[in-house]
Amino acid sequence: MKAIHNISKEAREEIITELLSHRSRKELADELGITPAAIVKFSSGKTHPSDETIMRALSIANDDEKKKILKIIVNDLVSSIVEILSNNPTIAEENLEELKxxxxEVDKKSLSSFGFI
Structure with a gap:
């Protein structure tokens, strides 16, 4: 998932925190194929999980966790886009129609999946 490469360190830490709310550090480390020390470093913000670790996090997450993780990712990316557009009005004008x-399209797919259209 290309979008994962663009998420912030804070979002990565939040993903680990979400997974730790249902597992011990040791369990999470085992599931992710990393050391418990890495989990401690992620949790404290000393380092952040790689793209590969975030992908593994999605693969080990249960349905509820996966929804929360995807929401963290989307919120992070949206806030980044808003920041870029707010600070660069020319780019905003050029790309606003594309974003709309x-x-x-996303709205139509959502409505369609719920049987509304």
Whole structure:
């Protein structure tokens, strides 16, 4: 998932925190194929999980955790886009229509999956 490469250190830490709310550090480390010391470093913000570790996190997450992790990722990416557009009005003007198309398409797919259209 290309988007994972673009998430912040804070979002990565939040993903680990979410997974730790249902497992011990040792259990999570075993599931992710890393050391418990790495989990401690992630939790304290000393280092952050790699893209590969985040992908593994998604693969080991249960359905509820996966929804929360995906929400963390989307919220992080959206806030990054908003920050870029807010600080660069010219880019915002050029890309606003494209963003509107994407949002409309996502809305249509969501409505369709619920049987509304």
């Amino acid at each position: 198309k994407i949002i409309t």
